[in-house]
Amino acid sequence: MVFSHLRIEVKPGKPHPYHSDNVQGKLCVTQATLGQGSTEERTVLQCSVGHKSPVYLCSLLPGKNECCSLNLEFKDDELVAFSVIGDRSVHLCGYFKSDEGDNLR
Amino acid sequence: MVFSHLRIEVKPGKPHPYHSDNVQGKLCVTQATLGQGSTEERTVLQCSVGHKSPVYLCSLLPGKNECCSLNLEFKDDELVAFSVIGDRSVHLCGYFKSDEGDNLR
Amino acid sequence: MVFSHLRIEVKPGKPHPYHSDNVQGKLCVTQATLGQGSTEERTVLQCSVGHKSPVYLCSLLPGKNECCSLNLEFKDDELVAFSVIGDRSVHLCGYFKSDEGDNLR
Amino acid sequence: MVFSHLRIEVKPGKPHPYHSDNVQGKLCVTQATLGQGSTEERTVLQCSVGHKSPVYLCSLLPGKNECCSLNLEFKDDELVAFSVIGDRSVHLCGYFKSDEGDNLR
Amino acid sequence: MVFSHLRIEVKPGKPHPYHSDNVQGKLCVTQATLGQGSTEERTVLQCSVGHKSPVYLCSLLPGKNECCSLNLEFKDDELVAFSVIGDRSVHLCGYFKSDEGDNLR
Numbered sequence: 001m002v003f004s005h006l007r008i009e010v011k012p013g014k015p016h017p018y019h020s021d022n023v024q025g026k027l028c029v030t031q032a033t034l035g036q037g038s039t040e041e042r043t044v045l046q047c048s049v050g051h052k053s054p055v056y057l058c059s060l061l062p063g064k065n066e067c068c069s070l071n072l073e074f075k076d077d078e079l080v081a082f083s084v085i086g087d088r089s090v091h092l093c094g095y096f097k098s099d100e101g102d103n104l105r
Numbered sequence: 106m107v108f109s110h111l112r113i114e115v116k117p118g119k120p121h122p123y124h125s126d127n128v129q130g131k132l133c134v135t136q137a138t139l140g141q142g143s144t145e146e147r148t149v150l151q152c153s154v155g156h157k158s159p160v161y162l163c164s165l166l167p168g169k170n171e172c173c174s175l176n177l178e179f180k181d182d183e184l185v186a187f188s189v190i191g192d193r194s195v196h197l198c199g200y201f202k203s204d205e206g207d208n209l210r
Numbered sequence: 211m212v213f214s215h216l217r218i219e220v221k222p223g224k225p226h227p228y229h230s231d232n233v234q235g236k237l238c239v240t241q242a243t244l245g246q247g248s249t250e251e252r253t254v255l256q257c258s259v260g261h262k263s264p265v266y267l268c269s270l271l272p273g274k275n276e277c278c279s280l281n282l283e284f285k286d287d288e289l290v291a292f293s294v295i296g297d298r299s300v301h302l303c304g305y306f307k308s309d310e311g312d313n314l315r
Numbered sequence: 316m317v318f319s320h321l322r323i324e325v326k327p328g329k330p331h332p333y334h335s336d337n338v339q340g341k342l343c344v345t346q347a348t349l350g351q352g353s354t355e356e357r358t359v360l361q362c363s364v365g366h367k368s369p370v371y372l373c374s375l376l377p378g379k380n381e382c383c384s385l386n387l388e389f390k391d392d393e394l395v396a397f398s399v400i401g402d403r404s405v406h407l408c409g410y411f412k413s414d415e416g417d418n419l420r
Numbered sequence: 421m422v423f424s425h426l427r428i429e430v431k432p433g434k435p436h437p438y439h440s441d442n443v444q445g446k447l448c449v450t451q452a453t454l455g456q457g458s459t460e461e462r463t464v465l466q467c468s469v470g471h472k473s474p475v476y477l478c479s480l481l482p483g484k485n486e487c488c489s490l491n492l493e494f495k496d497d498e499l500v501a502f503s504v505i506g507d508r509s510v511h512l513c514g515y516f517k518s519d520e521g522d523n524l525r
Binding site: 357373390 | 485
């Protein structure tokens, strides 16, 4: 198994695509944290898969709930794009587990 | 194993059924997030399985706790229906893992 | 493996026992949500196993934190009883995994 | 595998040691809930392993956040002691999984 | 498998590196709790891997949300450094699982 980290900052107005570069495996997103900024409004993280309409993944509230655990899995052959609704960025952590070299398991 | 995503928006007044289309496997729901709207009242997500009375899955509070992790599993042969109590929708994320092609595991 | 769902509402003043009916396996409780009611006081979910004194499992606060994830496991041969301290019920979700047909695993 | 439950109440001023009685295995602590009391100050749960200085495990806030999930693992050969900073007790849930009878796995 | 605990306090102004000392395996960080101090401002825990810019892992709010579960994994061959933004320390719990002696699994 080849393991690589996902650590990205999804910025307002800029959908953040994720590609697995034709490597077979699974993307797991495990943590979301609100980035810097002064607005007190909520920031919603959403993702779209392929051409489907986006679905909310979490809603972060400045000064109240600024981070949350996630348990999200995406397949390698999906075109995933993360984006935010609101004026602050969201930091995402996770990992990509590819199947390479995993035949004996 | 065949893996497919669950990403649905459960809207007020509209129970959202889930069918696995006779594919054997397991439905996992891992995340719930409050949808848009202006009411400040709580929105409760509930589900009913078969003909049993619905049970609450989570309670989301605008401006306080707008998302939560879930760890729910449903069998393929169950008729599951999600619904909300309240005026806002709830976005659900998860996946369906079917057993097809999994005989060698 | 035989898999069955746990979805119960633990009501005030009424300890809710759980029996596995002599089926070997494991009870997992994964989610607790506050039921309806108007009191603003906390509701504490507790459980007792056998004849031991009860231990708190979670504390739910109306309008602040009305649900929480749990990661609780109980053995089949234990007499488990859930009860609440407070005036509102608590909805529990989880599952029972029996070992039947699992000999080859 | 032999499975036994951990359900303890860690009281103020009284470190609560945990021994596995020379049984090989792993202690898992999965849930912490604030006990009764009237103080509105935070209660911090900490643990020390061997002779190392204690580390905070969680911080519970009366009327705001009175419980939390934990994902803690301890080895059988460690001398673990839980204690609280504050005036209220903390209820802990979890389990001990011993390796006995697990040779064939 | 060799299992060792991670229990560190990341102090303000002092990045805390983590080395696996050339032992192959995986570092898991499962819990973060706010340390002592009087500031009411948020404390953000971040980490940098190699020479990449740091990413936020969680944001802790005094008197509101002082701890959170994490599900973070790092490879042995990565140079990981934890640091805080803010005036209070953050206590981290987790473990390191090395692959030594794990050949038969």
